[in-house]
Amino acid sequence: MTEENDKYGKELDLAVRIVHMACSLCQKVQKSLLSAASRQVLAKDDDSPVTVADWSVQATVSWLLSEFLEGQSVSIVAEEDVQTLSKSDAASLLAAVVNTVNECLAEAPKYGLQQPKKALKTSQIIEAISRCNSTGGPTGRHWVLDPVDGTLGFVRGDQYAVALALIEDGKLVLGVLGCPNYPMKKEFLNYNHQRDQTMPKTPPSSDIWQKGCVMYARRGSGRTWMQPLIHGDTKFEWPNSATPVQASPVDDPSLATFCEPVEKANSNHLFTAGLANSIGLKNQPMRIHSMVKYAAIARGDAEVFIKFARSGYKEKIWDHAAGVVIVEEAGGVVTDAGGRPLDFSRGLKSGVLYGNLMMFLRQSIPERAYSEKDADVLLVSLTIDSRRVC
Numbered sequence: 001m002t003e004e005n006d007k008y009g010k011e012l013d014l015a016v017r018i019v020h021m022a023c024s025l026c027q028k029v030q031k032s033l034l035s036a037a038s039r040q041v042l043a044k045d046d047d048s049p050v051t052v053a054d055w056s057v058q059a060t061v062s063w064l065l066s067e068f069l070e071g072q073s074v075s076i077v078a079e080e081d082v083q084t085l086s087k088s089d090a091a092s093l094l095a096a097v098v099n100t101v102n103e104c105l106a107e108a109p110k111y112g113l114q115q116p117k118k119a120l121k122t123s124q125i126i127e128a129i130s131r132c133n134s135t136g137g138p139t140g141r142h143w144v145l146d147p148v149d150g151t152l153g154f155v156r157g158d159q160y161a162v163a164l165a166l167i168e169d170g171k172l173v174l175g176v177l178g179c180p181n182y183p184m185k186k187e188f189l190n191y192n193h194q195r196d197q198t199m200p201k202t203p204p205s206s207d208i209w210q211k212g213c214v215m216y217a218r219r220g221s222g223r224t225w226m227q228p229l230i231h232g233d234t235k236f237e238w239p240n241s242a243t244p245v246q247a248s249p250v251d252d253p254s255l256a257t258f259c260e261p262v263e264k265a266n267s268n269h270l271f272t273a274g275l276a277n278s279i280g281l282k283n284q285p286m287r288i289h290s291m292v293k294y295a296a297i298a299r300g301d302a303e304v305f306i307k308f309a310r311s312g313y314k315e316k317i318w319d320h321a322a323g324v325v326i327v328e329e330a331g332g333v334v335t336d337a338g339g340r341p342l343d344f345s346r347g348l349k350s351g352v353l354y355g356n357l358m359m360f361l362r363q364s365i366p367e368r369a370y371s372e373k374d375a376d377v378l379l380v381s382l383t384i385d386s387r388r389v390c
């Protein structure tokens with residue numbers, strides 16, 4: 001392996017192990033949330049939900065990155081802060097976070113990492129969460145973390161993702177996306193989809209294909225890999241359990257399926273239905289919470305991702321960074337509505353560029369359906385042989 005090829009090898013290896021651990025943490029919290037009589041789900045200032053898992057994953061990832069990237073100053077841009085946790089009435093919540101983090105770190109050897117010599121104290125955990133307050137930017141190395149992306153899906157027992165990416169000098173260099181409820185094969189999707197009453201309760205067999213997955217890629221490698229999530233006492237195997245995935249070869253819009261958010265508040269379904277119709281997308285949209293949509297595109301379960309957020313909403317880099325790398329290295333193309341690559345050099349500010357909408361939108365959507373201020377359109381499209389499908 002040349003030095004260039006090996007660049008970021010250590011970081012990717014570590015990031016994949018960490019995301020596996022974080023997924024396992026989330027699975028435990030999701031299970032207890034769904035079974036608990038009183039569900040410990042809080043609302044943030046913007047009314048979005050947050051749980052023990054969000055803070056616990058952030059603390060765990062922050063602690064592990066700092067511990068195992070010794071000698072590097074570790075800058076992390078992540079979604080959660082400690083304000084709520086530090087309130088005087090949050091003692092039981094904080095205790096639950098401390099307990100969850102320590103339980104997770106105790107399992108580190110299963111993932112080939114060393115556990116802390118002693119359980120972390122509350123102050124160390126608060127410190128690990130608050131350390132993730134970097135704003136990123138055009139220079140230096142910045143880790144970008146969404147500890148639980150799609151928290152709404154998470155609290156509903158549905159899809160969610162753990163997303164970790166590394167940016168160097170404003171460019172994405174690696175991405176890891178953990179999808180604990182997204183099975184290795186699309187066919188098993190409904191078995192994990194607890195709200196679908198029509199599917200049998202028991203999966204047909206208990207092989208790895210029905211378990212969640214972790215996808216990862218390194219910029220420029222031309223490969224995106226997928227691994228089954230580690231379950232029970234199974235030890236993490238690297239890289240034997242990984243298989244390469246590719247974006248779909250479908251380039252006929254009438255055969256393509258587009259993904260979009262489940263939440264109408266996050267993307268205008270009426271608008272996307274009109275858009276889909278006008279570009280000849282005939283299949284029903286695949287509505288999934290979280291960055292699992294990027295996973296679906298990267299391995300060819302769907303072809304297009306359209307998000308049409310309300311005017312004024314600023315996309316956050318942690319909601320896209322890991323997904324963009326895995327889709328692009330799998331052969332897909334990710335752009336904003338203007339056809340430009342997403343800009344991750346602007347740190348906490350939107351990674352999405354603003355400007356004119358794409359030509360095809362101008363041609364096919366009636367003028368009254370959008371205006372220049374509707375430029376908060378994010379469109380992830382697939383190209384085959386460098387030709388845009390849409």
Ligand SMILES: Nc1ncnc2c1ncn2[C@@H]1O[C@H](COP(=O)(O)O)[C@@H](OP(=O)(O)O)[C@H]1O
Pocket residue numbers: 048079146148149150151152260261262263265266267288289290291309310313316319
């Ligand atoms: N009004 C809004 N418009 C668009 N996206 C929004 C939004 N409010 C929140 N989001 C983002 O959409 C993410 C969920 O994506 P999706 O709707 O595709 O499942 C949320 O991630 P979190 O759940 O991590 O906060 C949040 O960052």
Ligand SMILES: [Mg+2]
Pocket residue numbers: 146148149150318319
């Ligand atoms: Mg998110």
